[in-house]
Amino acid sequence: MNPLRLVRARPARAFTVTVDGRTVEALPGRTVAAALWAAGITSWRTTRGSGRPRGVFCGIGVCFDCLVTVNDSPNQRACLVPARPGDVIRTQEGTGHED
């Protein structure tokens, strides 16, 4: 069983995004976080203090742990932002802003 089968989903055709340069398929309607989870990726940020990896924690936009850089825009909450065809998703380091 998987979640798509459980609810008898018939998703539209997948598109591709890139994650740190790697091409990943994503289903329309999924957030960046859901697309990354589906691709087996669970962390996409390193903290600004100790450089530790982080990904989804609260899943509903409250905790800000899943911050990610999408199309050069830093500090996007991956659990809120929908994935779009051609998105360039980058692991966010530190503040997400260039020094």
Next chain:
Amino acid sequence: MSESLTCDVVVVGAGMVGAACALYAAREGLDVIVVDRGQVAGGTTGAGEGNLLVSDKEPGPELELALLSARLWTGLAEELGRETEYEPKGGVVVAETPEALAGLETFAAGQRAAGVSALGVTADRLHDLEPRLAPGLAGAVHYPQDAQVMPALAAAHLLRASGARLRTGRTVTGVLRGPGGAVRGVRTDRGDVHAPAVVNAAGPWGGEVAALAGVHLPVLPRRGYVLVTEPLPPRIRHKVYAAEYVADVASDSAALQTSPVVEGTAAGPVLIGASRERVGFDRSVSLPALRALAAGATRLFPFLARVRALRTYAGFRPYLPDHLPAIGADPRAPGLFHACGHEGAGIGLSTGTGHLIAGLLTGADPALDLTPFRPDRFCPEAR
């Protein structure tokens, strides 16, 4: 739990000024107790930006106190610089128009004569100093003596370094008096603290403490907001503010005034001030004030328009009618010393204030003429 305590000096107020009074008094060998109805740095100190400024002060007693304080901060930074996040970053005061620049340069010339280091910056050199400033500014003055600390950390670490006994969550309800009216300590809701000297370092609540001793000290709150951004890499190098800030500080208006004051912090967020309103102790948030702060900051630093404000808070500057603090012994209540009313400059002026109070407690010659700071200068008989 009630306890009776005895010491040489009781300091009322565990903010920055109280902490500095405790530190310098303890270093003179006095046994000090600090009481506060709230927490360490729980009042104005915890709501401040931690400015140690000479740049915004015109020649006169406050500037002399600021220069003394700056020297003392430099010395303290050698032992507590890291803990207090002391940064000798310097200040940059910018003028948006040639007229404002002319006024600023006149102001700076007077300061130079009083011993301030004030370096003129032409428009073409401004971005070497502060690369992300908006284009088209007329010029600036650079003040290398301006510095910054993290105020709550500074208060907490000065208190710890003082070795003073700290009693928070304890409200002063009265001032104990002996024969002849001499001050004998304070009464709190959790027991008496006996001491031959009481220092009123209660900030905007200093008038209430004075009233407990039966003396009048017209300290009033002047509300200000600070906006705090998301953490950023170091992008704003100095404390940067517009020339009109100096006029706002000196103003007596009760209405909302804002002038942009922008600075980075060691921890990453950028702090944005400064607004001034006389509305009592009202903490509710005023959207017009926040909008004015944001507008001023984005005008100075356009890149901030896309940066997010994470939080905002209000604080209350303790202000006296002539904008000078009350520092010194109160002849109306022997044994009572005042160290409050520093308005928005208390973090910076705290070291000088503490040093002067410690000198008074031990009978040393004061480093400054204290006449302009006399606590009884507002009572009719003294005029």
Next chain:
Amino acid sequence: MRTELVVVGAGPAGLAAALAADARGVRVTVVDAADGPGGQFYRQPAAELNARRPQALHHQWRTWERLRDGLAASGVRLLTGHHVWTVTGGPDSFTVHALLGPGQDEPATVHADAVLLATGSHEHVLPFPGWTLPGVVTAGGAQAMLKSGLVVPGRVAVVAGTGPLLLPVATGLAAAGTRVSALVESAGPRQVARHARALAGKLPEGAGHAARLLRHRVRPLARHTVVRAHGDDRLTGVTVAALDADGHVRRGTGRYLPCDTLAVGHGLLPQTDLAEGLGCHLDGATVTVDAEQRTSAPGVWAAGEATGVGGAALALAEGHIAGRSAAARLRGTEPDPAGWAPAARTREALRTAAAALDAAFAPPAHWAAQVTDDTVVCRCEEVTAGAVREAADGLGAGDVRTVKLLTRAGMGWCQGRMCATAVAGLTGCHSDPPRRPLARPVPLGILAGTAPDRAAPDRPAPDRPAPDRTAPDRAAPDRAAPDRAVSGRPVSESDRSPSEQASTGGLSSDRPPHGRLARDQNPPEAFEEGSP
């Protein structure tokens, strides 16, 4: 745009309130951050995923259908993608300030005569060593990602913590194909059983969950806790241990459970930022309301978990009462408590049940003893438990605010939503209700007011022809989708049933609805079941 009643939050409480007020002729606008209605409880799969059987991930689906259909048939205007950062004004004129879309980089405002806050709750997680590792998610977060994204974070999960949410999360993950190796609940079987009567009456799905746990071979570990999450850059397993009756970890009971996912939660915390900003009185963590769900701030109502955590059925009852009260007050009539008596009875019964649940499902009393000094407590600012303890013990901090000032715990992106209760527990400090005047991060350019406001156009009065209100949707650029107004069909007087016209046509009367209206316009069926 301007409306009579603005409802913040499109979960069960907000929708019940909106429908109740709409049925009484009030112009209602609901704003919500999500893409569609439902809130967290009825969070729906993204439309493009075309789920034909979304109810497989839900409970009380019939109630949702009635809410959803009621919304479609109503005149309620729903503004999705609106992240509200503050509400200003009062007592009879308010402005809701929002940021649009997932990027939250455009402003929008809604003006209203009255405000109803249905802002819900978020999850509460207490720290333990390893809880910041990728693969550790909140129980509600795992469920939210599953419900909307139809995705699970890994292959083998442990569900842990305490509270009634853990059961549906465990069965939901298992049904979706995740191997759930254990359900680790810190409450003991007897503690839970002691409140079984309240549970059995109010959570009939509880028994079904238990059966499903068995079917999916999820091992229930009552009176156990996770003491550590293991892994370098990703979760590889957890150590769980038994608790004694006092809530201490029993020595020598630790065992390692390999897993790539830990879904953990310790209950829910009300979201009260907007209420606090409006000056509403808070009682501890919750917004204080009266019998009509009015807050202490005139013109402001609150319903649902912002006023106390108690589940969707309670939220529906509170929302219904709040909506009817607001409608009457807006019409200048006396509200009619007799008319909402069934909802009020439901509310009382469910509040009692919620209090019992709260007592049964408390985190282990001595959780703080498991938090090592090197454990990060503030996830945003990476403040460790050691630093928090030093602020209290070494620097004299006696409350959460002072610990924050001295350590930065709670100063980061989430503004202490994830760590404030942990800081209080670690230090034994008092914690005041949080003050967050900015309920969301706001770009300074928007705060400055220099960005154009992309507010939705004013909704026409019901007696004027209504334009096609889906137009802004189509006109909006794809990526930004700034104004996603969704609503039921346009309302005209002729659309209303005779009984509804009777209750709304004469503006001075707020006659209790009856007959078809009472059943069909008030979707929460709980009201009719409320009497014991």
